[in-house]
Amino acid sequence: MKDWDAAAMDWSSQLTAGYDRVREEYNWPAFEAMIGLVTGLEVVDLGCGDGDVTRRLARSGATVTGIDPSEQMIAVARALTQSGDIHYEVVPQEAPFAGLPNSSTDLVVSFMGVMSMRDLTPIAVGAARVLRPGGRLALALLHPCFSHSGMAWRKNNDGSILLELSRYATVSDVPGSITFQTTRENDGSSFAVSRQERTLSSVLTPFLSENLHLTSFEEPQPSAEAVETNRHLRRWRDVAPAFLHLEFKR
Ligand SMILES: C[S@@+](CC[C@H](N)C(=O)[O-])C[C@H]1O[C@@H](n2cnc3c(N)ncnc32)[C@H](O)[C@@H]1O
Numbered sequence: 001m002k003d004w005d006a007a008a009m010d011w012s013s014q015l016t017a018g019y020d021r022v023r024e025e026y027n028w029p030a031f032e033a034m035i036g037l038v039t040g041l042e043v044v045d046l047g048c049g050d051g052d053v054t055r056r057l058a059r060s061g062a063t064v065t066g067i068d069p070s071e072q073m074i075a076v077a078r079a080l081t082q083s084g085d086i087h088y089e090v091v092p093q094e095a096p097f098a099g100l101p102n103s104s105t106d107l108v109v110s111f112m113g114v115m116s117m118r119d120l121t122p123i124a125v126g127a128a129r130v131l132r133p134g135g136r137l138a139l140a141l142l143h144p145c146f147s148h149s150g151m152a153w154r155k156n157n158d159g160s161i162l163l164e165l166s167r168y169a170t171v172s173d174v175p176g177s178i179t180f181q182t183t184r185e186n187d188g189s190s191f192a193v194s195r196q197e198r199t200l201s202s203v204l205t206p207f208l209s210e211n212l213h214l215t216s217f218e219e220p221q222p223s224a225e226a227v228e229t230n231r232h233l234r235r236w237r238d239v240a241p242a243f244l245h246l247e248f249k250r
Contacts, residue, residue: 003193004049004116007180008072010191012050012080014180023112025230027243028056030220031111031140034245038062041106044130046096046123047113051077051088057109058085065100069093094119097126105130107138114141114203115195118175124206131250137212139246143219144200146240149176153235161235169199203244212248220245 004011014020039061045054048066050073057064066088068074074090081088092098108127117123127137142148150167178195208214219241222233236242 004068004070005072007191007193008050008070008076011073011180012052012076015050015052016080021230022233022242025226026220026222026233026236027112027140028053029223029226030218030243031138031245032056034216034218034247035107035109035136035138038107042104043107043109044097044100044105046108046110046127047116048077048088049073049113051081051086053109053111054086054088055081055083058083062107065089067091067096067100069096095122095126097122097130100126100130102129103132103135105135106132107136109138111140112142114139115178115197116193118196120198120203120206121209124210124212127207127248128210128212128250133250135250136215137207137248137250138216139244141203141244141246143241143244144198144203147242148197161239163235163239200244204246207246207248212250214246215249216245216247218245219243 018024038057041062043057043062043064045057045064045066048054048068051066054064054066054077063085066077066086069091071090074088077088089099108131114120131137145168146163151163151165154162154164156162175194175196177192179190179192181190204214220243221237221241227233227237
């Protein structure tokens with residue numbers, strides 16, 4: 001968890017500054033539409049980081065437990081949170097649901113957490129255990145087919161964008177890394193965290209094996225209005241989606 005502990009302040013300042021426009025204008029609106037109304041629900045935010053999504057869900061009327069193995073992330077989350085409808089816990093990385101009772105949750109969400117998780121089997125087993133019958137698990141992740149280290153964006157001579165794929169099937173067990181720019185944009189500083197790449201089937205199989213039923217499989221595109229105000233989003237509308245949003249039902 002050392003990587004996320006070290007990155008906690010930079011990650012959080014990037015979010016609170018609204019620097020991550022892709023999240024604000026593309027990824028979150030599509031995810032929020034998929035999960036629908038959360039008013040009155042008991043929600044677990046798995047890999048909650050600095051609590052950004054945890055607070056969004058609480059503002060929409062849910063009672064939320066944010067869990068994360070990074071002590072630094074949870075410390076930042078607590079410092080940023082006033083709401084009494086939110087509770088945070090530092091949890092074991094290999095068994096993040098361990099402290100939660102069986103059948104105690106209406107909805108488990110994990111927004112952009114899956115790539116940081118080394119093994120999805122305990123995640124699937126734990127989610128299936130803590131969800132009430134009919135409860136849902138909602139995941140947002142980088143698209144396993146179109147957002148990984150075996151691909152690169154290129155520009156054609158006519159200015160159009162091309163997604164070049166050098167490999168997919170070998171995307172696997174060895175964690176790579178992903179680099180984020182900090183809000184200190186002008187000095188070009190960045191931070192890197194480890195990233196587990198997976199094929200589409202290796203994302204889905206652990207959850208399907210726990211008899212969680214896939215109820216939504218979405219490859220969201222940025223809206224026309226979002227593309228209009230942020231041209232950088234165009235590639236994910238015209239060429240391939242950056243994210244995969246999944247929902248399973250217990
Ligand atoms: C990209 S951050 C996302 C944070 C938050 N969901 C958000 O979108 O603002 C990924 C988070 O996953 C957490 N994480 C890493 N391994 C985990 C695991 N095994 N179980 C739960 N969370 C984990 C990290 O500590 C980090 O806070």
